[in-house]
Amino acid sequence: MTKPRTVFTDADSDTDSGVETAPPVHDLVGIGLGPFNLGLAALADPISELDCLFLEARDRFDWHPGMLLDDATLQVPFLADLVTMADPTSRYSFLNFLKQTGRIYPFYIRENFLPHRREYNHYCQWVAEQLDSVRFGQQVVSVEHDGEAYVITTASDQGDQAQTHRARRLVLGTGTAPHVPEPAREAVAAEGPAIHSADYLARKDELVGRSSITVVGSGQSAAEIYLDLLTAQPDHDYQLAWLTRSPRFFSMEYTKLTLELTSPEYSAYFQSLPAEKRSDLLRSQQSLYKGISGDTIDAIHEALYTRSVSGAAETTMLTNTELRGVTRTETGYHLALHHVEQEEDYEMSTEGLVLATGYRAGVPAFLEPVRDRIRFDEQGRYAAGPTFSVDHGDREIWVQNGEEHTHGFVAPDLGMGAYRSSVILAAVLGREPYPIEKRVAFQEFGVPDRFRVMSDHSQTEPTEESR
Structure with missing residues (x-):
C-alpha cells in the first residue's frame, strides 16, 4: 500500500524552486468538533490575536443523529448554548440564531426554556457554517511534536493524501464513544x-x-x-x-440546590478529593446526570x-x-x-x-506519538488539572469532556461548556477574555476556613486547670 503524500496546508511555497515550506504554526488546534469545541471556536473567533483551527472528521456537524427524535428536548435551558454563559452579547448565541432564522417569536410564544434537540443541532450547524476556523472532512491520524510545535496529520475521506497542520497548543474534543x-x-x-x-x-x-x-x-x-x-x-x-x-x-434530580453542584466551586471541591472518593461520589450521583x-x-x-x-x-x-x-x-x-x-x-x-x-471517554490512538507529553492517572485516563490541561506543564494540551473522573459530573454538562472554554482561553492568553465566575452557589462545599480547628501552633498552651 502506497503511503499517502503529505500536503502542507496553509503553506507558503517557493514557486521558483518548487520547494514546499513548512506550514504556519497556529496558536491552537482543536481536534474534534462536538458542542464543546464548537463553542470554543465561537468564543475564540472574535479574539484577533488568537489564530485557531478546528478539525473534524465528519463532513458536517451532527450531534447524536441517532437520537434526534421529533419530540426530544435538551435537558438544559437555551441559555446553555455554545456561548451565552460566557458572552451574552455573542453573535453566535441561540437567541441570535432564532432571530436570524425568523423563529424568535414562535420560541417566545412557546414559553418553554428547553429547545428541541433537532433545533439545537440546527443551531450548532448554523454556527459552524459561519466559522472560518472550522475544517470538516479532516480525520486526524497522528499527532507528533517536532521540537517546536505539535504536528497534526489528517487524511481526507478519500484517503489519497495527507495534510499537515502545526500548532503550539491542542484542545482535545474527541468526545465519548458508544459503550x-x-x-x-x-x-x-x-x-x-x-x-x-x-x-x-x-x-x-x-x-x-x-x-x-x-x-x-x-x-x-x-x-x-x-x-x-x-x-x-x-x-x-x-x-x-x-x-x-x-x-x-x-x-x-432537578432541584435548585442540587443544580448548584454544577458550579465552579463544587468542581474545585470535587477535584480536591482523593481519586477513590471521587469514584464513589460519581456512582452515588448518577441520578443527578x-x-x-x-x-x-x-x-x-x-x-x-x-x-x-x-x-x-x-x-x-x-x-x-x-x-x-x-x-x-x-x-x-x-x-x-x-x-x-x-x-x-x-x-x-x-x-x-x-x-x-451510554458512552465512555477514551484516549485516541493518534495521540500515541505524544503520549509522554500527556499526564495520565493510574487507570490510563487523562489527569486533568484545574484549567482542564493534561500536559505536564499545564500550558499546551487541554481536554473537553474527558475529565469526569477528575472534575465531576459537570464534564458532559452543556451548561458548563462555555465556562470551560473561558477557562481554557484564559490559560492560553494569560488573561480573561471572558470574565470567569469564581463563586455562583449559595451553599459551601467542604469545611469553611472560618470553622476549621486551629492548628497546634496557633493554640495557646493549656493551663494547669485544663489538664
Whole structure:
C-alpha cells in the first residue's frame, strides 16, 4: 500500500524552486468538533490575536443523529448554548440564531426554556457554517511534536493524501464513544437487529418489523427510545420490554440546590478529593446526570394508562435486572438475566435489542506519538488539572469532556461548556477574555476556613486547670 503524500496546508511555497515550506504554526488546534469545541471556536473567533483551527472528521456537524427524535428536548435551558454563559452579547448565541432564522417569536410564544434537540443541532450547524476556523472532512491520524510545535496529520475521506497542520497548543474534543457491555459486544458486532442507541433512528425501521423488541438501559436515551417504540407499537404489533439494572426508573434530580453542584466551586471541591472518593461520589450521583426527565417519565405513564383503557399493553418493564449474556438465535437473541436484589438468574428471548448503555471517554490512538507529553492517572485516563490541561506543564494540551473522573459530573454538562472554554482561553492568553465566575452557589462545599480547628501552633498552651 502506497503511503499517502503529505500536503502542507496553509503553506507558503517557493514557486521558483518548487520547494514546499513548512506550514504556519497556529496558536491552537482543536481536534474534534462536538458542542464543546464548537463553542470554543465561537468564543475564540472574535479574539484577533488568537489564530485557531478546528478539525473534524465528519463532513458536517451532527450531534447524536441517532437520537434526534421529533419530540426530544435538551435537558438544559437555551441559555446553555455554545456561548451565552460566557458572552451574552455573542453573535453566535441561540437567541441570535432564532432571530436570524425568523423563529424568535414562535420560541417566545412557546414559553418553554428547553429547545428541541433537532433545533439545537440546527443551531450548532448554523454556527459552524459561519466559522472560518472550522475544517470538516479532516480525520486526524497522528499527532507528533517536532521540537517546536505539535504536528497534526489528517487524511481526507478519500484517503489519497495527507495534510499537515502545526500548532503550539491542542484542545482535545474527541468526545465519548458508544459503550456496549461486554456480554453484548459479539451480538452488536454481528449482523442483526442488536444496536446501540446511537444508531437507533438509522435502524428503527428494521427494529419495528420484528415481533419483539427489548430496550436495555437506565437513562434518558433508554426512556426516549422506549416511549418512541411504545407510541409506534399499535401500528406494528410487537412485544416491547424495558430492562434496567437500577432498582427503579430514576428521575433526574432537578432541584435548585442540587443544580448548584454544577458550579465552579463544587468542581474545585470535587477535584480536591482523593481519586477513590471521587469514584464513589460519581456512582452515588448518577441520578443527578444519568436519570430520566420527569416529563419523559410522565409521558410514558400517560401512554401506558391511555393504552390500558382499551386493554393491557404488550409491554414488560423490569428493574434490578442485569444483562449477563446475549446469545444469537435463529430469529433473534436469547438474554441471560440476573435479578440483583433477589439474586436469581432468569432468561428471556427477543428479536430486536437496543442497548441504551451510554458512552465512555477514551484516549485516541493518534495521540500515541505524544503520549509522554500527556499526564495520565493510574487507570490510563487523562489527569486533568484545574484549567482542564493534561500536559505536564499545564500550558499546551487541554481536554473537553474527558475529565469526569477528575472534575465531576459537570464534564458532559452543556451548561458548563462555555465556562470551560473561558477557562481554557484564559490559560492560553494569560488573561480573561471572558470574565470567569469564581463563586455562583449559595451553599459551601467542604469545611469553611472560618470553622476549621486551629492548628497546634496557633493554640495557646493549656493551663494547669485544663489538664
